[in-house]
Amino acid sequence: MNLPHFEMFCEVARVKSFSKAAKLLHLSQPAISAQIHYLEDYYGMQLFHRSSSGVTLTAVGELVYKYAKEILKLHDELENEIDSMLQSENQKLIIGASSTIGNSALPCSIWTFKEKYPQAQIRLEVHNAERITALLNDNQLNLALLENPVSGLPDDLVSQSISNDELLVIAPPKKPWNERTTISLEEIKKAPFIIRESGSGLRQIFEEAITSWGMKLEDLNIVTEMSSTSAIKSTVEAGLGLSICSRIATQKEIRTGTIHPLTIEGKSVKFSYQIVYKSEKSLNNIAKRFIRFILGPGAPFC
Amino acid sequence: MNLPHFEMFCEVARVKSFSKAAKLLHLSQPAISAQIHYLEDYYGMQLFHRSSSGVTLTAVGELVYKYAKEILKLHDELENEIDSMLQSENQKLIIGASSTIGNSALPCSIWTFKEKYPQAQIRLEVHNAERITALLNDNQLNLALLENPVSGLPDDLVSQSISNDELLVIAPPKKPWNERTTISLEEIKKAPFIIRESGSGLRQIFEEAITSWGMKLEDLNIVTEMSSTSAIKSTVEAGLGLSICSRIATQKEIRTGTIHPLTIEGKSVKFSYQIVYKSEKSLNNIAKRFIRFILGPGAPFC
């Protein structure tokens, strides 16, 4: 019986679904299925009632749930107590992040992390992928969050995938764009376009995508290069052109209606975010905790 | 982080030694070493001070010890609560055992198990290996403990090794034997010898051993066959002959000096005890617990 079992179990009990829990835990649904079966076998009792609309706890399941939560809480407490025994030097966590992720999803995750580990002294450095990589190499960061693929990542850096995202074309919420959900490559070529500066991870992903479609950057009508995602979003909102952005990074603007997202006809540009660090050994405790947290279910990519 | 990690950790902390804990947990010393390293890496702190005389807890180690014990206790409680939800039919555990093990080591283990799971309704059936196997096949036992190798074990039975033992020649604590610690094969041939009945696991092990030494049972001076280990021990104590017995089964008599053990010159007959059952699926909860208990550190083979 392992703590990850309990975490899976609690997550399933909470969301009442194997498949939803799987998503939240960055696992496949059969993985959850198998481990819950293992638990049921271990305790010799059915823990969930299955139905086509999800699962519910059995009486024994409720009991296990109660204890599992308690055990996980105890273990959390243990980790916090260990942290409080650390020197203050070891409580420092300097996180690097590219603009895309550092300005949107990450601050919220850091907030949640900080709630769980209040003694952590966190600093967030937001720069483009190129600069973040340099800082990482220079030991000025404990770890970094970047888009993937990022070319030019030295081999001696370790990286783990944490989440998936896709590139969207962003437009002002006005005619003609607000009446459409897609845009063709030809239209992209003609429209005034704003892109990130060279060295940006997002720009690199975009460049690779259009290359694979047989186009070049020069085919576009690029009106400006900007080194800030927020600046680009403001420019697009103002109706001065189109640009590209990640879905997660524009979530808020899409929700509030200040930006209108478009997908490219017949194409989709998927990419992932990676957590990158020099080596397992180079990590201090807080950094290890942060990685576990980010890979775990508690990290809200919001 | 897994409960087995905590069990290992607690056992090491308790006995202050990796190698001793390894023996108690039926594991190799490097296995303990690796897992403790894993823990130290996980928490990012050293948990034990190593020395050539064993290990002691560090300050952080003490903290982990405190929590680990608490977590294991909680989980024990959970298992007990689950058991108390079972129907009384599922609380019945019928254990079969061969004479060798059923009369010596097992009762004590059952006693300890019963302390931990008081709701278990245990019955112990002691017969020879042949009969136990038959009862197991006939579903009259939940599980059985036998010597290994036992020939004629049907393929559909599952078996796991739980402990090692060796065959000893037992003699009365009188001249000439009490002045010696070994006996030659030639001397064995001449001495009056008592053996277990055909169908006994211990007899089978003995027969196989002497066959491998190029002898036959007929070469011995067999004065009686007896179907009870206790009867044989009494007979030997009375000075009426020599016999063979397992080390564990004669522990008490050796300690109290009523029987004198001899090893056979240049030979040693090792064997193991196995826990045997029909299939994983055929086991009720209590039987599963018992197997985990017997394989775990708490089972005192005394």
Added chain:
DNA sequence: TACCGTTATAATTATTAGTTATAGCTGTAT
């Protein structure tokens, strides 16, 4: 009745935890 969303199963692969064998260290006794 077809379809969407659910869990289960099968085949495969990667990771982890165990094994044995051996090295290296340290305190004790010859």
Added chain:
DNA sequence: ATACAGCTATAACTAATAATTATAACGGTA
């Protein structure tokens, strides 16, 4: 001093476990 006994660490290998993807099977709803 030196060999030894007892301990933990390391290396090479193997077995068991937990993931993956792909697909099936089932149930409720349009």
